[in-house]
Amino acid sequence: MLQNALQFSHTLLKEVITDYDHVVDATMGNGNDTLFLAEAVKPNGQVYAFDIQEQALLKTKQRLVEQGLAEQTKLIWDGHEHLANYLTENEPIKAAIFNLGYLPKSDKTIITLPTTTKQALDILLYHLTRKGRILIVSYYGHTGGEEELDMINKYCQKLPQEQYNILRYQFINQKNQPPILFCIEKK
Numbered sequence: 001m002l003q004n005a006l007q008f009s010h011t012l013l014k015e016v017i018t019d020y021d022h023v024v025d026a027t028m029g030n031g032n033d034t035l036f037l038a039e040a041v042k043p044n045g046q047v048y049a050f051d052i053q054e055q056a057l058l059k060t061k062q063r064l065v066e067q068g069l070a071e072q073t074k075l076i077w078d079g080h081e082h083l084a085n086y087l088t089e090n091e092p093i094k095a096a097i098f099n100l101g102y103l104p105k106s107d108k109t110i111i112t113l114p115t116t117t118k119q120a121l122d123i124l125l126y127h128l129t130r131k132g133r134i135l136i137v138s139y140y141g142h143t144g145g146e147e148e149l150d151m152i153n154k155y156c157q158k159l160p161q162e163q164y165n166i167l168r169y170q171f172i173n174q175k176n177q178p179p180i181l182f183c184i185e186k187k
């Protein structure tokens with residue numbers, strides 16, 4: 001069976017992450033990607049995970065502690081647009097993931113936004129190492145989702161082919177707007 005967007009995002013991350021890498025979860029939520037990244041970089045790497053909602057940090061911290069993965073993870077209660085404040089000037093980032101939209105079973109008005117998502121992407125591209133990858137899982141069924149998807153599409157299409165490979169992965173015969181996956185790979 002073909003992998004869905006979430007599964008394939010992890011496959012693409014797994015291919016490049018080693019246990020020495022520094023990586024970013026730009027939208028921590030309930031911590032699924034944070035846990036996956038912490039497992040992938042242990043014991044020598046570092047995960048930076050961001051969310052603007054305290055409940056995301058509390059839930060993710062609990063799960064990390066339960067699984068013995070807290071040590072290599074920094075949970076940051078701040079927007080990903082402020083990422084640069086938490087990295088050193090030339091800190092290499094091997095991979096990052098965004099799960100856009102709102103936190104499932106939570107306040108649907110607290111969503112990721114095109115402007116701040118773009119700011120975070122700009123910062124990440126500066127820090128991304130060669131062969132590094134940024135994964136973006138774009139949900140667009142909610143109010144504001146289409147605008148963000150449009151921004152991501154345009155942003156990715158403008159990146160020069162000489163420097164980046166860009167993949168868009170999407171099921172085109174499924175109902176209910178399944179998420180679309182983008183992968184930005186630095187050559």
Ligand code: SAM
Pocket residue numbers: 026027028029030031032033034050051052053056078079080081099100101102103104110111112113116
């Ligand atoms: N990957 C998560 C998981 O495993 O549960 C799901 C993420 S959820 C779709 C999107 C998350 O992005 C929400 O928890 C929301 O609070 C967060 N968010 C919204 N704006 C943000 C921002 N500017 N910076 C960081 N996180 C943000």
